[in-house]
Amino acid sequence: MLLTILLLLNGLLILYVICFNRKRQQKEPPLDKGFLPWLGHALEFGKNAAKFLTRMKEKHGDIFTVRVAGNYVTVLLDPNAFDGVLHDTVSLDVSRIRGLSIQKIFGLQMPNNMHTSERKWMEEQFKGVNLIELNSSMNINLRNFLLNDGKTCSASEWKQEGLFSLCYSLLFRAGYLTLFEGSNNAAAVYKEFRNFDNLLTQLARGSLKREDIDISREKLWTFLSPQRTNGRMQSWKQSYQDFLNNEGVVEEMQTKALLLQLWTTQCNTGPAVFWFLGFLLTHPEAMEAVMSEIRGLSTLTDISLKRPSSKLMAEHSTPVFDSALRETLRLTAAVMIRREVVQDKVLVMANGQEYLLRRGDRVCLFPLLSPQMDPQIHPEPQCFKYDRFLNEDHTVKDTFYKNGKEVKYHTLPWGAGRSSCVGKEFAVKAIKQSVFLLLTHLDLELCDPEAKLPPVNPSRYGYGMLHPEGDLQVRFRLRRMYSDM
Ligand code: HEM
Numbered sequence: 001m002l003l004t005i006l007l008l009l010n011g012l013l014i015l016y017v018i019c020f021n022r023k024r025q026q027k028e029p030p031l032d033k034g035f036l037p038w039l040g041h042a043l044e045f046g047k048n049a050a051k052f053l054t055r056m057k058e059k060h061g062d063i064f065t066v067r068v069a070g071n072y073v074t075v076l077l078d079p080n081a082f083d084g085v086l087h088d089t090v091s092l093d094v095s096r097i098r099g100l101s102i103q104k105i106f107g108l109q110m111p112n113n114m115h116t117s118e119r120k121w122m123e124e125q126f127k128g129v130n131l132i133e134l135n136s137s138m139n140i141n142l143r144n145f146l147l148n149d150g151k152t153c154s155a156s157e158w159k160q161e162g163l164f165s166l167c168y169s170l171l172f173r174a175g176y177l178t179l180f181e182g183s184n185n186a187a188a189v190y191k192e193f194r195n196f197d198n199l200l201t202q203l204a205r206g207s208l209k210r211e212d213i214d215i216s217r218e219k220l221w222t223f224l225s226p227q228r229t230n231g232r233m234q235s236w237k238q239s240y241q242d243f244l245n246n247e248g249v250v251e252e253m254q255t256k257a258l259l260l261q262l263w264t265t266q267c268n269t270g271p272a273v274f275w276f277l278g279f280l281l282t283h284p285e286a287m288e289a290v291m292s293e294i295r296g297l298s299t300l301t302d303i304s305l306k307r308p309s310s311k312l313m314a315e316h317s318t319p320v321f322d323s324a325l326r327e328t329l330r331l332t333a334a335v336m337i338r339r340e341v342v343q344d345k346v347l348v349m350a351n352g353q354e355y356l357l358r359r360g361d362r363v364c365l366f367p368l369l370s371p372q373m374d375p376q377i378h379p380e381p382q383c384f385k386y387d388r389f390l391n392e393d394h395t396v397k398d399t400f401y402k403n404g405k406e407v408k409y410h411t412l413p414w415g416a417g418r419s420s421c422v423g424k425e426f427a428v429k430a431i432k433q434s435v436f437l438l439l440t441h442l443d444l445e446l447c448d449p450e451a452k453l454p455p456v457n458p459s460r461y462g463y464g465m466l467h468p469e470g471d472l473q474v475r476f477r478l479r480r481m482y483s484d485m
């Protein structure tokens with residue numbers, strides 16, 4: 001009995017030393033453990049990461065280490081030091097952290113080292129001929145859902161809906177049909193997907209019990225479970241299943257991998273289209289500039305806008321549109337790039353100062369805060385300026401400075417390095433196609449002309465594109481001249 005108590009006390013002492021006794025060593029970043037034992041800053045971080053990290057930046061500067069639920073996380077906010085993190089594959093590792101998240105959220109355990117071959121496979125799927133086919137199929141599906149299904153909108157009556165739900169539903173259904181071939185159940189899958197997407201951030205942070213997401217996950221697994229369809233063409237989903245079979249992944253894991261890919265490929269474009277249109281609708285000068293560029297395209301090719309084709313946008317440069325999209329993503333793309341320190345490392349800041357990163361800690365970049373919202377790089381960073389990425393001669397503006405020094409990474413909506421977005425070209429095309437269709441084929445207006453964009457849902461920081469808290473009500477109808485096309 002005495003021995004048990006002694007062992008218990010000993011265990012508690014070791015735990016105390018591990019959890020509470022960490023001291024900042026020479027050359028290490030400022031250390032902020034927070035007051036709560038073990039949890040540290042976890043609650044504040046989870047509630048609103050952007051607000052918490054802004055407070056820490058004001059207190060400590062561009063690099064600091066915080067304790068979050070037992071982990072020590074070094075946050076780096078100096079974009080000119082990002083290369084030291086993004087290109088270091090020796091001292092920093094992405095696979096274990098990614099693997100843990102994937103297991104926690106998707107119940108998925110992939111064979112070791114599969115991420116490299118999977119990424120290579122994905123890159124092939126989203127380039128060249130494959131990409132052309134996907135773009136074309138996406139365009140057809142967007143048109144069918146928006147213009148021809150008679151449900152999304154009609155020419156005879158105005159419909160009222162939240163813009164977020166309109167955009168997410170349209171982009172999801174068309175994207176799902178394009179990649180997963182789920183023609184007749186797209187609406188049902190979308191409904192369940194939104195439910196899952198809403199619970200996902202809570203599960204990731206550990207503020208939701210697994211059972212609370214189980215039902216939703218199981219429904220989606222049923223929708224996605226691997227099947228052979230007899231379509232003429234091999235769909236993206238079928239090719240992915242072939243890839244998984246070759247890698248020796250068993251069927252149960254294949255279904256879980258399909259849900260991960262459904263989320264990865266569908267969770268960002270709908271919200272991006274929402275913010276893009278939301279900014280245009282609430283900034284008339286930006287809307288006028290984008291519409292005038294679209295009108296210009298039709299005169300360029302002698303095609304009347306009566307018969308517009310999204311090919312127009314694909315074939316001609318659209319610098320105003322592109323700048324407005326970059327500006328949208330600067331304000332609303334909020335991924336966190338995380339790595340695990342697998343061996344001690346020296347990190348060099350832009351001013352030459354060196355910091356020591358400890359093995360076992362984590363490193364985190366949060367590009368939304370810096371560079372994207374850094375007032376020294378982007379003046380008045382909270383304002384939507386559609387022409388921020390446009391030079392006077394209408395070429396792309398891609399040089400930005402901080403303290404007189406050019407900033408290499410001035411926005412990072414697509415991530416960077418080994419885990420960056422492989423679907424970027426497909427996503428940009430899908431956003432262009434859908435915005436073009438919505439602006440040229442619909443009468444689309446705010447229900448309340450004075451309405452402002454809703455605030456951001458603070459629980460989404462770190463999980464890709466932000467979501468609004470609430471929605472922006474719009475009314476829309478099909479323009480008569482297109483209703484019979
Ligand atoms: C606005 C739209 C999108 C944005 C802003 C976006 C952004 C990102 C970011 C930031 C990452 C990297 C996250 C990290 O570092 O862990 C990522 C990864 C990824 N994205 Fe996208 N994405 C978008 C749309 C898409 C689309 C449409 C697809 C495919 C159809 C896609 C496919 C992927 C894949 C497969 C990965 C994982 C890459 C890997 O794990 O190596 N994304 N995306």
Ligand SMILES: CCCCC[C@H](O)/C=C/[C@@H]1[C@@H](C/C=C\CCCC(=O)O)[C@@H]2C[C@H]1OO2
Binds near residue numbers: 097102264
């Ligand atoms: C939940 C981890 C899945 C990662 C899959 C893929 O590599 C990344 C996809 C990104 C995803 C980024 C958002 C959150 C990642 C959380 C990672 C973590 O907890 O370590 C989202 C879809 C793609 O862009 O935005």
